[in-house]
Amino acid sequence: MEQPMSQAIENRAGPLAMWTSSYYSWVLRKSFINPHIGKVRNMLQKVRQQWKDLVEAQLASYAKEVVGEEIASTLVPLAVQTPPKPELGDIAFPLFAYAKALKVAPPKIAADLKTRIEGLADRPAGELLLAGPYLNVKADIAALAADLSAEIHEKGDAFGSNTNRAGTKVMIEFSCPNTNKPLHLGHMRNDSLGESVSAILKANGADVRKVNLVNNRGVHICKSMLAYQKFGNGETPESSGIKGDHLVGKYYVRFAQWEKEDPTATEQAQAMLKKWEEGDPEVLALWNTMNTWTLDGLAESYRKMGVSFDAYYYESNTYKLGKDEVLKGLEKGVFYREADGSVWIDLAEIKLDRKVLLRKDGTSLYMTQDLGTAVARHNDWPFDSLIYVVASEQNYHFKVLFYVLEKLGYSWAKNLHHLSYGMVNLPDGKMKSREGTVVDADDLVDQLTSLAADEIRAKERESEVGDVDATAHAIALAALNYYLLQVSPTKDMVFNPAESISFNGNTGPYLQYMGARISSMLRKYAEMETGYASVPFDPALLDLEDERELIKSLAAYPEAVAKAGAEYDPSIITAYLYDLSRLFSRWYHDNQILKAGTPALVKARVELSAMVLQVLRNAFALVGIPYLPTM
RNA sequence: GCGCUCGUAGCUCAGCUGGAUAGAGCGCCGGACUUCGAAUCCGUAGGUCGCAGGUUCGAAUCCUGCCGGGCGCACCA
Numbered sequence: 001m002e003q004p005m006s007q008a009i010e011n012r013a014g015p016l017a018m019w020t021s022s023y024y025s026w027v028l029r030k031s032f033i034n035p036h037i038g039k040v041r042n043m044l045q046k047v048r049q050q051w052k053d054l055v056e057a058q059l060a061s062y063a064k065e066v067v068g069e070e071i072a073s074t075l076v077p078l079a080v081q082t083p084p085k086p087e088l089g090d091i092a093f094p095l096f097a098y099a100k101a102l103k104v105a106p107p108k109i110a111a112d113l114k115t116r117i118e119g120l121a122d123r124p125a126g127e128l129l130l131a132g133p134y135l136n137v138k139a140d141i142a143a144l145a146a147d148l149s150a151e152i153h154e155k156g157d158a159f160g161s162n163t164n165r166a167g168t169k170v171m172i173e174f175s176c177p178n179t180n181k182p183l184h185l186g187h188m189r190n191d192s193l194g195e196s197v198s199a200i201l202k203a204n205g206a207d208v209r210k211v212n213l214v215n216n217r218g219v220h221i222c223k224s225m226l227a228y229q230k231f232g233n234g235e236t237p238e239s240s241g242i243k244g245d246h247l248v249g250k251y252y253v254r255f256a257q258w259e260k261e262d263p264t265a266t267e268q269a270q271a272m273l274k275k276w277e278e279g280d281p282e283v284l285a286l287w288n289t290m291n292t293w294t295l296d297g298l299a300e301s302y303r304k305m306g307v308s309f310d311a312y313y314y315e316s317n318t319y320k321l322g323k324d325e326v327l328k329g330l331e332k333g334v335f336y337r338e339a340d341g342s343v344w345i346d347l348a349e350i351k352l353d354r355k356v357l358l359r360k361d362g363t364s365l366y367m368t369q370d371l372g373t374a375v376a377r378h379n380d381w382p383f384d385s386l387i388y389v390v391a392s393e394q395n396y397h398f399k400v401l402f403y404v405l406e407k408l409g410y411s412w413a414k415n416l417h418h419l420s421y422g423m424v425n426l427p428d429g430k431m432k433s434r435e436g437t438v439v440d441a442d443d444l445v446d447q448l449t450s451l452a453a454d455e456i457r458a459k460e461r462e463s464e465v466g467d468v469d470a471t472a473h474a475i476a477l478a479a480l481n482y483y484l485l486q487v488s489p490t491k492d493m494v495f496n497p498a499e500s501i502s503f504n505g506n507t508g509p510y511l512q513y514m515g516a517r518i519s520s521m522l523r524k525y526a527e528m529e530t531g532y533a534s535v536p537f538d539p540a541l542l543d544l545e546d547e548r549e550l551i552k553s554l555a556a557y558p559e560a561v562a563k564a565g566a567e568y569d570p571s572i573i574t575a576y577l578y579d580l581s582r583l584f585s586r587w588y589h590d591n592q593i594l595k596a597g598t599p600a601l602v603k604a605r606v607e608l609s610a611m612v613l614q615v616l617r618n619a620f621a622l623v624g625i626p627y628l629p630t631m
Numbered sequence: 632g633c634g635c636u637c638g639u640a641g642c643u644c645a646g647c648u649g650g651a652u653a654g655a656g657c658g659c660c661g662g663a664c665u666u667c668g669a670a671u672c673c674g675u676a677g678g679u680c681g682c683a684g685g686u687u688c689g690a691a692u693c694c695u696g697c698c699g700g701g702c703g704c705a706c707c708a
Contacts, residue, residue, distance in 0.1 A: 099688070106688090219708095423702080496657095
């Protein structure tokens with residue numbers, strides 16, 4: 001049966017489109033959350049906790065008074081929430097849940113608690129507000145701002161980082177390209193996720209090792225080799241001026257054409273694979289040459305995309321691995337052998353059928369290789385956990401892989417995680433190589449870079465920006481990474497080319513622009529007459545509603561980092577960034593900073609702006625947005 | 632068929648360990664640049680949160696069923 005190119009064997013970035021996560025990965029994700037999370041509290045959480053403890057204690061004694069006996073232990077724990085609108089306060093305690101037990105209407109409970117707490121001599125700074133069935137607290141933001149300022153100055157680039165995963169070694173596998181064609185949009189989501197999650201885990205204290213598993217062998221690789229042999233006429237990247245990966249990709253496509261004319265094409269490719277496995281010098285030489293072309297091309301693409309790895313693994317070295325593991329399992333009795341010699345595992349325990357682990361001729365399969373590769377990697381670098389960034393169509397594969405490793409008795413098997421992500425579709429549907437709708441990674445970056453350069457020229461900012469190309473490239477990366485990371489990983493997403501090239505609205509360049517504006521303003525401040533150095537920072541002056549919101553948002557950044565780390569989800573950071581930027585943008589638009597009324601006010605607002613810039617930069621680093629002082 | 636997964640405004644997405652009128656961006660319409668960068672800001676219109684039940688004082692959020700989309704169910708990778 002004819003196999004369309006789009007369904008040909010694909011690498012781990014998935015076919016041209018990729019999919020979505022499963023209950024399984026959810027379970028793993030949950031179980032994988034580091035137990036230390038929760039011990040580290042940021043300032044905002046501290047304030048919330050203080051108030052919660054206080055309100056909870058008062059609620060208990062109030063309940064005792066009303067009911068006439070001790071019932072605190074029967075009450076549901078107090079919920080802490082954030083009011084939907086700033087004017088309602090900063091912390092909210094809904095009291096619905098206590099109406100039944102106390103036989104008192106929630107608004108009255110709220111009012112009574114307010115009176116009690118206000119009667120206390122010793123209570124945290126802040127103001128209590130009544131809002132129907134809610135008891136709300138308007139926190140002491142000035143104190144928060146003072147703490148925040150001190151901490152951001154002290155920690156700088158490290159502000160927001162935590163030690164949740166300190167002392168743990170995390171290996172993360174991503175990208176995993178085939179060496180028969182260039183990178184496309186599907187890889188880009190994979191690469192963005194891999195890079196971002198790596199940065200996020202580092203910010204959570206982990207020792208991270210990024211690895212790439214290059215799929216450089218197999219019948220699909222032989223296809224491009226064969227087509228090149230037949231139609232290549234000795235063409236090289238140098239002679240043709242075509243980037244190596246694109247040149248090899250050209251022959252992969254050429255094979256597909258030829259295959260339609262010559263029904264023996266696939267057979268010939270298989271024969272070539274056999275020769276490769278036998279070590280045929282001529283085949284190996286061609287394989288080496290073409291692989292080098294592709295790998296050189298891919299290296300350039302990675303550089304262009306800001307992607308890098310600490311180690312490369314090649315399937316040509318690993319494809320035979322795993323056989324020993326399967327035989328070990330057979331001895332242990334966790335696997336069984338069929339009459340024909342093939343080895344299987346029974347998956348009834350995880351409510352699946354059964355899976356073959358070794359062919360009847362004793363050779364390895366995809367699963368076998370992955371078993372061996374995991375063990376080999378743990379020997380290379382004894383990780384505490386290993387994350388596979390692989391499209392969700394392989395959910396089943398990883399579910400089985402992790403189960404098998406656990407059955408083999410590896411203690412680290414329970415810390416394997418499949419970071420499963422959904423496919424990237426185009427507005428018209430899936431990308432299909434046959435229909436030429438594949439979005440090429442190099443083209444996309446180049447196109448975005450050139451559009452950004454046009455924009456810089458249109459705004460006549462060339463001289464201020466200096467290196468237009470470098471700046472345009474940084475803008476392109478921001479646009480791409482942000483676009484790809486703002487969607488929750490598990491979901492399929494639509495890549496709209498027209499939208500992706502927009503630099504306005506909820507985009508990476510918008511965020512960069514906020515950074516550039518603050519940076520520009522701070523440069524002006526530095527040039528202003530001296531004298532501000534002696535003006536003390538008075539956080540009490542930051543009492544506008546927008547300022548309170550900004551301060552709370554800044555204080556919430558460490559929480560976002562911890563959550564993104566616990567859930568392997570960069571979209572938490574992108575959402576945070578947009579929220580912070582929008583707050584800043586509005587405040588900046590409505591208020592003067594450098595020309596504020598008094599030196600003390602200038603100082604306070606400059607300080608707030610500087611804090612925003614620092615946090616923006618820290619968050620940028622986690623989601624692949626280059627910081628630009630000017631753009 | 633079985634399994635997994637997704638279904639929120641015209642489009643792209645947030646919100647989902649249950650809570651106060653469901654939020655953004657794009658697009659539409661209308662405002663704001665002699666003033667710290669307008670790649671900006673503000674406003675109007677636009678929603679039976681796929682449908683139906685259930686649990687609950689309270690459901691976009693949890694449970695069940697159904698409908699619709701995607702993916703997977705190879706001795707391929």
